[in-house]
Amino acid sequence: MAVYALVDCNNFYVSCERAFNPALEGKPVIVMSNNDGCAVARSAEAKAIGVGMGEPAFKLRHLVDSHGLIMLSSNYALYGDMSERVMSVLATFSPGAEIYSIDECFLDLDGMPVDNLTAWSQQVRATVRRWTGIPVSVGIGTTKTLAKLANRLAKKSKKANGVLDLSRDARWIEAALKQTPVGDVWGIGRQYAALCGVNGIRTAFDLTLQPDGWIKKTMGAVGLRTVMELRGTPVHTLDTAPSDKHTTCCSRSFGASVTEFEQVHDAVMTFASRAAEKIRGEGLVSGAVQVFAYTDRFRPDQPQFSLNSMIRLSPPTSSTPHIIGAALKGLKSAWRDGYEYKKAGVIMLDLVRPEDIPRDLFSPPPESGARPTALMAAVDGINGKMGKGAVGFGLVPDDAPWKMRCSNRTPSFTTSWDDIPVVKA
Structure with missing residues (x-):
């Protein structure tokens, strides 16, 4: 089971x-x-x-x-690093783990020689807290949806003490389903929750009693799979080896609206550099770069405009200079004066592994020479050792108006040598 x-x-x-x-x-x-x-x-x-x-x-x-x-x-530098630490601790407790989000992880308990899963879960909680300082809750079920539901109740109930096991007793499952509003079920969005409410379906238990035909007609195949999982039939398996991304994005809202091309230029250059670094870290190359910038949609009193441009990369690459060049070319071609821009970003499209690059007779040879690869490896190595931004492309003023406001940010305790906590005698 x-x-x-x-x-x-x-x-x-x-x-x-x-x-x-x-x-x-x-x-x-x-x-x-x-x-x-x-x-x-x-x-x-x-x-x-x-x-x-x-x-x-x-x-x-x-x-x-x-x-x-x-x-x-x-x-986010601190949160990302702490997430990796928590996930590495959880990986020691189960042979199969799926990192679902920055703060959630599914563990495969099938076949594990554990008699009391509640006691085991309390051990998991204690170990994560002791080794990382992060409190966690644990929900257990015979499907991922039931595990998610159990986790929600484990957080809400003081009696549960952070752990709820719904894998042992069907009566507990029924009670849990009756306590869960249908809108709080994993995979049921606002639209489906509203449809359920109109039809008198208030709880997760009510939803499990509906005919399959009605569920599929009203909520589609995705909704039917969710209901099957609520009934205890596993549909979603553990994804321990997620597939490569096809796109990745680096974007930010500006600390203040900007009107000058040079200011948006610097922002796009910074975002392109970060996006290139991200795809190199995942061993991917990009076949196209999309750049965008738009005004503040919450200011209807101002003229509104959204620029968007895509530039193909041939051959696909992860080279920061090439990606910055393409992004800035796209920005220049789509730029319009006279607007106050509030946000910009760069999207890397058509991501593939270098060995999977489509080839044809007319494309230049893939980026396989030693110089670009060595340069990027050197830049990433220095930044990894000395801190993000130690080596970069272009000179951006520290007081650029587009940079984010973060006046109450705490130090990066785990990712910056300068911010490591010091214990004084």
Whole structure:
């Protein structure tokens, strides 16, 4: 019988901050999005004083004085590194693991010689907390959807103490399904939840009682697979070897709107450099570069414009100079003066591994010479050792107006030598 565990980090971004600053424990804390725009992570204490997910930061500033709310800028370098540490610990507990997101991981428990999965899960929680400082919850079920549902209830119930096993007793499964609103089921979006509500389907249990024909007609094949999993029939298997990406994107909202071509030029150059570094890290090359920039859609009082351009790369490459050149060529061809641009980005398209590059008689030979490969390897090696941005392409002022606002960002404790915590005697 298939058995899955879903291990989910609790309030992950906030937990990462607390791991290096215990003074934040027990206090209302939020982590804000890029440019300190809105709340993207909330501690339990922040939720208790009414902070909603996605709530604009300017609407929350009164809570700083009235309730001691602590507002932190996002620190994605720290969160990414802490995620890798958590996932490496979880990999020691199961022969099969699927990293589902930055803070979630499915574990394959099928055939594991464990008599008491609840006690085993508590051991997982204790080990992750001791080795990384991150609290986690564990949900167990005979399908991935039931494991996800169990994890949700494990977080909400104090009696569960962070662990809920729904793989042993069918009565527990029925009780859990009856406690779960249909809109909280993994894979059921707002549209399907609204359709269910119109038809009197309030809970996950109600959904499992509906005829297959009605489910498929109303919610499609994806909805039917979700219901099958709620009934205990495994449909989604563990994806331990995810396929290569076909696209990747690097984009940011600007700290302030910009009107000058040179400013957007510098932003696009920076994003292209980062995107090239990302695909090299995954062993891929790109067949095309798409560049975009657009104005602030939340300012209807201003003229609106969106530029978009795609440039083919022949042959496909991961060379930063080539990718920057293509991105800037696309930006120049699509540029229009007279607008206040608020966001820009670069998308790498048609990603493949070098050995899978399509060949024809008229394309130049693939990038196989020693110089480009050696140059990029040297740049990546220096940046990996000395810190991101130690070596780059082009000179961008530190006070460029398009750079993100992050006045409350904590140090990169685990990825920067300068930020490593020091214990003083």
